[in-house]
Amino acid sequence: MAEPRLTSRHFIPLFITQALGALNDNLFKNALVVLALFNLSTRQAAALSALSGGLFLLPYILVSAPAGQLADAHDKARLMLWTKYWELGLMLLALIGFLTGHFGFLLAVLAGLGLQAAFFSPLKYGILPELFSGDRLVCGNGAIEAGTFAGIVLGTVVGGVLILLPHGRFLAPLAAILLALAGILSARNIPATPPAAPGLKPDWNLWRANIQLLRIAAANRPVWFACWSISWFWALGATVLAAFPVLAKARLHADGHVVTLLLGVFAVGVGIGALVAGRVVHGRHLLRMTLPAGLGMSLFIADFAITAAHLTVPDVPTLLARLAGWHALIDLALTAICGGLFSVPFYVLLQGRAATAERARMVSANNVLNAAATLAAGGIEAVAYAKGTSPGTVLLIAACLNLAVMGWIWRTALGLNRARR
Template sequence: MSQQFELMKQRRFLPFFLTQFLGAFNDNVYKNALVVLLTFQAARYTTLAPGVLVNLCAGLFILPFFLFSATAGQIADKYEKSRLIRFTKLLEIGVMLLGCIAFAAESLVLMLATLFLMGAQSTLFGPVKYAILPQHLRENELVGGNALVESGTFVAILIGTLAGGVMVSMPDGTLWVSAAIVTLALAGYLSSRGIPTAPAAAPELRINWNPVTETWRNLAFTRGNRSVFLAVLGISWFWFYGAVFLSQFPAYAKDVLGGDEHAVVLLLAVFSVGIGIGSLLCERLSTGHIEIGLVPFGSLGLSLFALDLWWASPAAVVPGTPAAPLSALLAQPANWRVVADLVAIGIFGGFYIVPLYALIQSRSEPGHRSRIIAGNNILNAAFMVVAAGMGAALLAAGLDVTALFLVTALLNAVVAIYIYTLVPEFLLRFLVWLLVHSVYRLQVRGVQHIPEQGAAVLVCNHVSFVDALVIMAASRRPIRFVMHHQIFRLPLLRFVFREGRAIPIASAREDPAMMERAFDEIARALEAGELIAIFPEGHITEDGDISPFRPGIRRILERTPVPVVPLALRGLWGSFFSRKDGRPMSRPLRRGLFSRIELVAGEPLAAAAASPEALQGRVAELRADWR
C-alpha cells in the first residue's frame, strides 16, 4: 500500500492524477447542479416535466461517447498525449465559460449545449486517460496506478455531486456554481502542465473522420485479442451493474427506506467510498502485479452482497408517508445492514474493475491502445443505455426497486460464469490467488530475475503438491509447468494444470512415447518464447532435502538453448501438501492458516553453464537452511 501511494509523490503520476480528479469533480459539479436546478425550477425555463429534463440531461451527456469515441481514440494514438491532455483542459475552460453564460442568460438551450460539450470533452479525454498510464508506469505499478485513478474518480464524483447540489441551492446559486466550474477548469489546466511527455503511439496514423466505420474498426481492434476483448466486456458489464444501482438510489431511498434527499446522498457516499477502498486494496491483494484472479472474487461479492441487499431491504413505505430524516433512518439497526451491503458491493466492485483496466493496458498492442480504450468507452456507454432501458422496462412491468436489485444480482452471476467459461484463465488465477492468500502468506524475492519477455526455463526444488501453484502466483507471466503425469491427473488440481497448459511427462520406463511428446512440446513452447518450469528432482521430496537433479534439463537445453532461472521454495516442508511424516494431505491445518512461505529467484544462468549439478547447487544456496 505504501508503494502505491509513493506514486502520488512522483511527477510521472501526480499531475495526471490531479488533472483527471479535477475533471471528474468539475463534470459532476455542473451536471448535478443542472439536474437539481431543472428538478426544482424547471418552470422558469420550459414547460417540459422535470423527469423528462433529467433524462434528457443524462442522454445528452452520454451521446458524445457514441458519436466521437472512435475519433478520440485515433487522435490519442496519433498525437503526443501530454499536449493532447492540455488541449482538452483548454476546451474544458471554454465549455465552462459557456456554462456561465448559460446560467447568466437563463438559457435552457445553452445549458443543455454545455452539458453535451462536456460529454464531448470527456469523450476526447477518456482514451488518453487510460492509454497514458502504461507509458509512465512500470507494469508492476499499473494496478496501484489504476487503483488510485479509480478511487480518485469515484471520490471526485461523490464530492462533485454533493457540491453541485449544495451550491445551486444557495442564494445566487448559479453564480456560485459558475465561479466553481471555471476555477476547477483552470486548476485542471494548470495541473496538466506538469504531465511528462508521452510520445505518440502511431504518429503515421491517418484519421478516419467517419464515426460509423471507425467505430466498427475500433471494436475490431478490441476483438483482436480475446482476453482483452473479454476484459472490455467485463468492464462494460460493471458499468451496466453500477448504472442500475446508481439510477435507483433516489427511488430506493424514498420508497423503500422512507428517507429524504439526504438518504440518497448517504447511499451514493457509501457506495463510492466502498469502490475507493476496494480499488486501493487491489494493490495489496495483488502483491504488485496484475492479478486477474481478483476479478472472479469481485464478481462473487457483487452478486452475494446484492442478494443480501435485496434480502435485508425493508418493505416499501406506505405512499404519502412523510420522509424520515437521516438520523431516524440510521437509528434503525436494520438499515445499517443495508449500508454495509452497499459498502461491500463497492469494495468488491473495486476488486473487479481495477485488474481489468490494468489487463487491457498491459496486453493491448501499444500502436492502437487508445483506440481499444475508445472501443471500451463505446461499449460502456451502450451497456449503460441498456441498463437504463432494462430498469425502466422492469419497473413499468410492476417490479419494485428491490426486485430490480435481485434481477441484477442474478444476471451478474450468469454473466460471470459465462465469461469465466470463455476465459478459464480468470478462474484459474482466482483459485491460485485463493490458495496463496487463504492457506499461506507468500513472500517473493528476486522475481525480477524472471524475464518479462522471451523464453526461459525455471528450475525449482520440489517440496509439495502445490509448488506449481505457488510459483504461478508469484510470476507476472504465464508459466507452463512440466510435471509427472500422475500429479497432472490429481482430481482437485487437474483443472488448474490443464487450463495452465501444463505438460505431463512420464519416465522412459513408464511411457517412452509420453516422454518424447513432452520434450517435443517443451521445445515448441521455448521456440515460441514461453516460460517453462520443471522440477528436476523428478519427485516430491520425502525428507525435506533436495534430491539429485536428473539430466532432463540438459536434454532440453541442448535442443533449445535458453537462459535458466533457479528458484527455491522455502517453508513448504511440513505443510498440509508436503510428505512430511508420511502421507500428504492427511492432517488439515497442520501448520495453521497463513503460514509463511517464500519463493526466491536467483540470477539466470546461460544454457552452457546450466548443468544439473550447477543448478542443484544454486537452488540449494537459495533455499539455505529453511526448508
C-alpha cells in the same frame, strides 16, 4: 521508463487533472439537475434528469474511435492540456447558461462536456502504461479509479449545495471555472510522451471508424474480454445507482438526503475497492480477485435489496439510528468495494495486453461498449419500473444475472490462462 512511486512528479499531475475533471463534470451535472427541480415542473425536471445522462454518454459511442486515433497519434500529455482548455471554454458558456436560466443551452453545454470527456478518457488510461509497468500499473489504475469516484462524490455534493445558495447561479459556474483553471495548471505538468502511432490520421466517418475500432479490439481476445467485463461492471453499477431514487421514494419513504448518502457510500466504496486492488492484485495473478469480488457483488446486492424492503427511513438521522439502516449501508459499501476490486484488474489487462500503438484505441473501444451497456441497462430498468416492477426485484434480478456473468468470466479467464501456457 516506469516510475517507482505513485507520489512522483510524473503521476501526481495526472491524478489531480483527472480527479478535477470528474469533480467538475459532476458539479455541473448536479447543479443543472437541482436547478431544474426547483424551476421546472416535476415532469419536466424528471425528463431533463433522464436526458442529461444520455447526452453525457452518447458522445462516447459517437466519437470514441477518432478520439482513440488522435490519442495514439500524438503526445497524450499535450492533448490532455488542450482538453482542459476545452473544458474551461465550456464552463464559461455554463456561466451564461446558469445566469440566463436557459435549460436548452445548459443541456448543449452538458453534451459538450460529454464530448470532451470522450476525448479525455483514452488519453487518461492510455498514458498510464507509459508511466508505469508491472505492479505499479495496478496501483496507478487503482489510484485513478479512486480519484474518479472521489471526484464524483464531491462534485455531486458541491454542485447541489452551491446552486441552492443565494447567487448560486453565479457561484456554481464560478466554481466550475476555477476548477477548470486548476486542471489546466496541473495538466501543464504531466510529462510529455512520444506518439504511439505517429502519422495515424483520425477517421471522421464515425460509423466506419467505430466498426473498425471494434473489429481491432475483437481480434485481441484478452482485450475484448476485458472490455466486456468492464462494461458489465458499469451496467451493473448503473442499475444499482438508478435504483436508489426509486427505492427511496417507493420503499424507504426517504428524502433526497438519504439518496445522496446512498450515492456517496457507493462511490466511496468503489474508490476504496480500487485502492485495495492496487495493493493486493499482482501481475502474475491479475484476475485472481475478480471472481470472489464478483460473487461478493451478487451477495451484497441481494442482501441490500432484502434489507431495504423492510426499512422505512424518512431521513438520514432515522436511517443511522436503526440497526437495519446500518445493515443496508454496510451491504452497499461492501458491494461497491467488491466493484472496485473487480474492475481495476480488467483495466490493467486491457492496457497490458493491447499493442502499444493501439492502446488508446482499445481504451476507446472499451468506452463505446461501456456507454452502450450503461444506456441499455438504464433503458431496460426504466421499462421494468414503468411496468410496476419494484426496485428490490430489479436488484435481485441484477444479482442473479451477475452470477451468470461471473460463470462466463471464470470460464474465459481459465481459457486465457491455458492459452498463455
